[in-house]
Amino acid sequence: MQGTIFNIQRYSIHDGPGIRTAVFFKGCPLNCWWCHNPEGLDVKPQPMIWPQRCMFCGDCVKVCPKQAVTVDEHGPAIDRRRCRACGRCTEVCPTQALEMVGRRITVVELLQEVEKDRVFYDQSGGGVTFSGGEPLAQPEFLQACLRGAKEAGLHTVVDTCGHAPPQHVEAIMADVDLFLYDLKHMDTAEHRRLTGVDNDWILDNLQMLLAHGRPVRARFPLIPGLNDGDNVAATGIFLRDIGVKYVHVLPYHGMAVDKYQRLGRESMTAAAQAPPEQIVDEAVARLEQYGLNVIRGG
Numbered sequence: 001m002q003g004t005i006f007n008i009q010r011y012s013i014h015d016g017p018g019i020r021t022a023v024f025f026k027g028c029p030l031n032c033w034w035c036h037n038p039e040g041l042d043v044k045p046q047p048m049i050w051p052q053r054c055m056f057c058g059d060c061v062k063v064c065p066k067q068a069v070t071v072d073e074h075g076p077a078i079d080r081r082r083c084r085a086c087g088r089c090t091e092v093c094p095t096q097a098l099e100m101v102g103r104r105i106t107v108v109e110l111l112q113e114v115e116k117d118r119v120f121y122d123q124s125g126g127g128v129t130f131s132g133g134e135p136l137a138q139p140e141f142l143q144a145c146l147r148g149a150k151e152a153g154l155h156t157v158v159d160t161c162g163h164a165p166p167q168h169v170e171a172i173m174a175d176v177d178l179f180l181y182d183l184k185h186m187d188t189a190e191h192r193r194l195t196g197v198d199n200d201w202i203l204d205n206l207q208m209l210l211a212h213g214r215p216v217r218a219r220f221p222l223i224p225g226l227n228d229g230d231n232v233a234a235t236g237i238f239l240r241d242i243g244v245k246y247v248h249v250l251p252y253h254g255m256a257v258d259k260y261q262r263l264g265r266e267s268m269t270a271a272a273q274a275p276p277e278q279i280v281d282e283a284v285a286r287l288e289q290y291g292l293n294v295i296r297g298g
C-alpha cells in the first residue's frame with residue numbers, strides 16, 4: 001500500500017514524548033487561515049519555487065510540456081492554471097530552485113525510514129508521529145502504517161485536526177498511544193469561516209476517543225483576533241467537562257508566509273498576528289482556571 005507524504009522529520013522533540021520521527025502526510029480537508037504547512041494542504045505533489053537558488057539557465061522553460069514556466073531576473077515563475085505537476089522542470093533544474101513537494105511511499109519504505117532512529121526512541125521514550133496535512137485524510141494508509149509500527153513495537157502518536165468520519169477514527173484508535181488533537185474554535189459558524197468546515201466531527205470524535213479511554217492531549221493554536229477572547233473560556237469549559245487533562249497552547253507565528261508565495265497560493269495570514277506575551281499569559285491563565293494542565297508550545 002502507498003500514500004503521499006511531504007516530509008519525514010527526524011529528531012523531532014515537539015510532536016509527542018521523547019525523540020521522534022514525524023511523518024507529514026499530504027492533504028488536509030481544512031484550509032485554516034493560519035496554516036503553518038500550506039505544502040500539506042493539497043494531496044497531490046506540486047512544484048515549489050526557491051527563486052534565490054536560480055542560475056537562469058532556462059532548462060525548466062524548455063522541458064515544460066504545458067508552457068507553464070517562465071524565468072526572468074527574479075527567477076522562475078509557474079502559471080499554476082497550466083501546470084499539471086508532471087515534475088519535469090524539477091528534474092532538470094541543476095540548483096533545486098524548483099522542487100517537487102510530496103512523494104508516494106509504501107508502508108514498508110516508510111517504516112524502514114522510521115526504524116533508522118530506533119536507538120533514540122528507546123533511550124528517550126520516543127517513537128513515530130503521524131502528522132500533516134491531516135493523516136486521517138489517507139485513512140487506509142494511516143491504518144496500515146500504525147499497524148506496522150505497533151507490530152514493530154514502536155510508540156505511536158497521531159497529530160490530527162479530528163475532522164474525519166467517526167469510523168475512520170475508530171479504525172485506528174487501538175493502534176495509537178497518544179492523540180495530539182487540535183481544537184481551533186468552539187463556535188461552529190466561526191470554525192467554518194476560519195477553516196472551511198464545521199466542527200461537529202471534531203468535537204464528536206474527541207468525545208468518542210475519551211469515552212474509549214484513549215490518551216489525548218488537546219492543542220489550541222492561539223491567533224489573536226480570530227480565536228482568543230471568549231473562545232478561550234469556551235474551549236477550557238469543553239475540555240474540562242469531557243475530561244481532557246492536558247492542553248498545549250500554540251501561539252501563532254508568521255514563519256510560513258513565504259511558503260505560500262513559493263506554492264503560488266493566496267495567504268489568509270495577513271489577518272493573523274503573532275500574539276503578544278500578555279495575550280498568551282491570559283489564555284494560559286484562563287485555561288488553568290478550568291483545572292487543565294497547560295503547556296506552552298508543542
Ligand code: SF4
Nearest residue numbers: 064083084086087089
Ligand atoms: S511540473 Fe510539469 S507542467 Fe508543471 S511547470 Fe513543471 S514541467 Fe511544467
Ligand code: SF4
Nearest residue numbers: 054055057058060093
Ligand atoms: S532550471 Fe532551475 S536554475 Fe535553471 S532557470 Fe529553471 S529554475 Fe533557474
